[in-house]
Amino acid sequence: MTMKYSGARPLAIGVLGLCLISAPVFSNARYLELNLNNSGLQNSLNPHKGYPLLETLRVIERAGKDKNIGGMVLNISGFSADRELVWELRAALENFKASGKKICAFISSADLDLYFLASAADTIVMDEQGTLALLGYAWGRGYARNALEKLGVGARELRYLEFKSAAETYTRNSISGADKIQYGAYLDDIFTVTRNTLMKARSWTEEEFNTIINNEYIYSPKAALERGLVDRTGRAGAVEEAVNALAGTGVTSFVLYGEASTALMGYKNRAYNSTRASVFAPRIAVITASGQTDLQRGMAARSLSRTIREVSERHSIKAIVIRINSPGGAADAADYIAEAIQYAKQRIPVVVSMGPVAASGGYWASMYASHITASPFTLTGSIGVIGNWFYDDGLNKKLGLTVDALKKGDHSDLSVGIIFPRRDLSAEEEARYRTFILDLYGDFTKKVAAGRNMDIETVEAAAQGRVYSGLGALDVGLIDSIGGLDDALRIARNLAEIPEKQKVRYEEYPKPRFIDRFMERFTAPFLTRENSAASSMVTGLLISEPLLEDLLYRISHNGQVMPILPLELTGE
Numbered sequence: 104m105t106m107k108y109s110g111a112r113p114l115a116i117g118v119l120g121l122c123l124i125s126a127p128v129f130s131n132a133r134y135l136e137l138n139l140n141n142s143g144l145q146n147s148l149n150p151h152k153g154y155p156l157l158e159t160l161r162v163i164e165r166a167g168k169d170k171n172i173g174g175m176v177l178n179i180s181g182f183s184a185d186r187e188l189v190w191e192l193r194a195a196l197e198n199f200k201a202s203g204k205k206i207c208a209f210i211s212s213a214d215l216d217l218y219f220l221a222s223a224a225d226t227i228v229m230d231e232q233g234t235l236a237l238l239g240y241a242w243g244r245g246y247a248r249n250a251l252e253k254l255g256v257g258a259r260e261l262r263y264l265e266f267k268s269a270a271e272t273y274t275r276n277s278i279s280g281a282d283k284i285q286y287g288a289y290l291d292d293i294f295t296v297t298r299n300t301l302m303k304a305r306s307w308t309e310e311e312f313n314t315i316i317n318n319e320y321i322y323s324p325k326a327a328l329e330r331g332l333v334d335r336t337g338r339a340g341a342v343e344e345a346v347n348a349l350a351g352t353g354v355t356s357f358v359l360y361g362e363a364s365t366a367l368m369g370y371k372n373r374a375y376n377s378t379r380a381s382v383f384a385p386r387i388a389v390i391t392a393s394g395q396t397d398l399q400r401g402m403a404a405r406s407l408s409r410t411i412r413e414v415s416e417r418h419s420i421k422a423i424v425i426r427i428n429s430p431g432g433a434a435d436a437a438d439y440i441a442e443a444i445q446y447a448k449q450r451i452p453v454v455v456s457m458g459p460v461a462a463s464g465g466y467w468a469s470m471y472a473s474h475i476t477a478s479p480f481t482l483t484g485s486i487g488v489i490g491n492w493f494y495d496d497g498l499n500k501k502l503g504l505t506v507d508a509l510k511k512g513d514h515s516d517l518s519v520g521i522i523f524p525r526r527d528l529s530a531e532e533e534a535r536y537r538t539f540i541l542d543l544y545g546d547f548t549k550k551v552a553a554g555r556n557m558d559i560e561t562v563e564a565a566a567q568g569r570v571y572s573g574l575g576a577l578d579v580g581l582i583d584s585i586g587g588l589d590d591a592l593r594i595a596r597n598l599a600e601i602p603e604k605q606k607v608r609y610e611e612y613p614k615p616r617f618i619d620r621f622m623e624r625f626t627a628p629f630l631t632r633e634n635s636a637a638s639s640m641v642t643g644l645l646i647s648e649p650l651l652e653d654l655l656y657r658i659s660h661n662g663q664v665m666p667i668l669p670l671e672l673t674g675e
Contacts, residue, residue: 132354134174134346135166135375136368138361141181144188154361156188156426157389157609160195160589161377162360167199173350174204176342176357177224178367180211180233185459186293187480189220191587193300196223198589205349209342209367210333215239215316218332219297222304226345229333235322237315237332240294242286244669245650246276255497257527261490261536261664264544267568269463269669270491272653285569289482292572296479305331339367380606385421387595388414389588390612392425392440395432395656396464396666402429404436408443410612415447420610422452422595425472426588430668431464434488434543437666440468441550448473452598456591457481457582462570463488464666466581467547470554474594476586477573482668484576486551487568488543490536490664491657495523517662524661540664547666555580570668 137159144156166172177196184192200206200223208224210217211233218237221227229235251258251273258273266281278286302312315330324336335341346354357368358375366372390411394401414420425444431437447453448471455461455469457477462485469475477483499506499521508519514532519525528536544566552562557580565571565579576582584590592609601607653669 132173132350132352133171133356133358134176134350134354134368135162135172136176136178136357136359136361136366136372137163138178138359138366139182140178140361140365140367142362143182143184144192155611156191156588157611158377159192159360161609162375163192163195163199164589165377166375167202167204172204172358173354174346175199175206176346176368177206177208177221178361178365179213179217179220180209180230180367182217182220185480186216187459187478187587189216190296190478190480191589193220193223194587195589196220200225207342207345207349209338210235212236215297219300222301225349226335227333228335228337228341228345229324229327230338231324231336231341233324233336235324235327235332237320237322239316239320240290240297242290243278244272246271247273247650247654248276252496255495255499255501256523257492257494257496259492259494259528259533261492261533261540263537263540264487264489264566264568266570267485267487267489269489269667270657272650272669273491273493273657285571288575289570289572292574293480296574342367380608382608384606384608385599385601386419386608386610387592387599388420388423388610388612389592390414390423390425391428392468393428393458396429396434396437396440396468397432398436398439401432402436402440402468404433404439407613408439411440411443411447414612415450415453420451421601422454422599423447424454424456424588424591424595425469426456426458426591427461427465427469428458429465429468430460430462431467431485431666433660434464434467434547434664434666437464437467438550441471441554444468445471445554452595454591454595454598456586456588457483457573460668463568463668465668467550467666470551472554473598474584474591475582476584476591476594477576477582478587479573479585481573481576482570483573484565484571484579484581485568485666485668486547486562486566486581488540488547488664488666489568490540490662492528493523493658493661494527495520495525496527498522499525523658536664543664543666551581 139154142154144154144159166175196206206224207226207228208221209228210221211230213221213235215237218235260270260274262270266285268279268282271279298312301307302309322330322332327333328336335345357372359366359372360375363370392402392407396402396404398405414423444453452473455472455475457469457475460482461469462483466483466486504521506520506525508516510516517524548559548562548566552559561580565581571579573582573585577585596607
């Protein structure tokens, strides 16, 4: 016994000594640099587009709970992301601060969205050659009616719902009354959120806010410092001074999440990532549904709906969170996703987290979830359907082309033409479209009523194709709560009755194939902003790239009735 005891004791002392050596002497003197410089957040698994939202949120959460981390350097020089994603990231930073830790933000050339994010910090440092432009928010779209008329292309808007304005881009040359109402309310909501947030964060009065936005609006580093918009100017040295002031002592080391080559506090700092729970931990599936509601492209609804069903049948999966970012598209594709969610919900909780946009077909896909959450900045609703009809109105004559055809069936020549059908719809044909559109709209509203447990009159009052902010959608009962992906995961955990202190393992779907991952890594260096801008320069001289994408999408779906938003407004 004595021999065994004397042999065990040095081992115990050795393990204790190793722990003492590994632990930092000044645990609160280590800061995390969250380096989002020249990048963005993304909803998908495509690495060259930026840092995955889920991973970034998990890193912030881990750092907030990590006793070895005393605070954060938020490096957002050149950062860009959808306004909704900025709101989610800022909410995560507020949770980080709630643990008593400090944040120093570094900005260079910033707009109102980036400043909104930076305002979560205790101290803001601005690059000594930077620019701060606080212009406010605007909404608008491009209109192609005059251009189509010059080209000899006719465009008919098959619209029978007050606010369903997706085809106005091609039938008008200015904002309609319906759009002034619905997008005006959306702007009011999101601007109020930003104003109230900044007034609280920077201790401004409403009068000061109005002066900053409406009278001064653009600031040099010197002017921003004098106005109290930032706390210091400079670069790495100024950030280090600010961090030391926040910490109250010299910061001995930094850890890094993000690209090392653009790190502010040194590229050799140790990498810091989120941790994965044990393989035996309960699992929550996080499924991304992004892009147009289409059976093959965008959401790829056929395969995605199968994934949702299969994941819900796995015993290890206790809940599903579906991240939806979609302006809509085809009704059948949206319904594939909706039915898959309805199927999964019978087995486990299914929570929908709405991203920057989840409207029209994007809302259709969401409506059966156990719980729907959206940010204040989410564009949602738009319960309605619409169609458009493009036809030859002189284009072929200008090109020197003629069309002739034989037909069987009074309407068979609707498909005849070069580039576009050779004629407009007749009054009788348009009447048939009207019946079709209103039938599909009736089906949409009935499904929403069933999915949201609402009476049809209440749904109809919120429908007619009207879009809402997340706040507006909450008011009319289209969603259940305001929140981001983090909140959706918490709600899913609660619905699945997973104890709060128990770690959860997150599994992301759809899983990227090996060839996709290989091609993404291979092409990423060539997909920089500069190369992307150069490749679209010629297109941009003639027509904006989003507008061209929208036009091509609608031409390829000419005459189809769809629950869809203007794609050019959503970046889809």
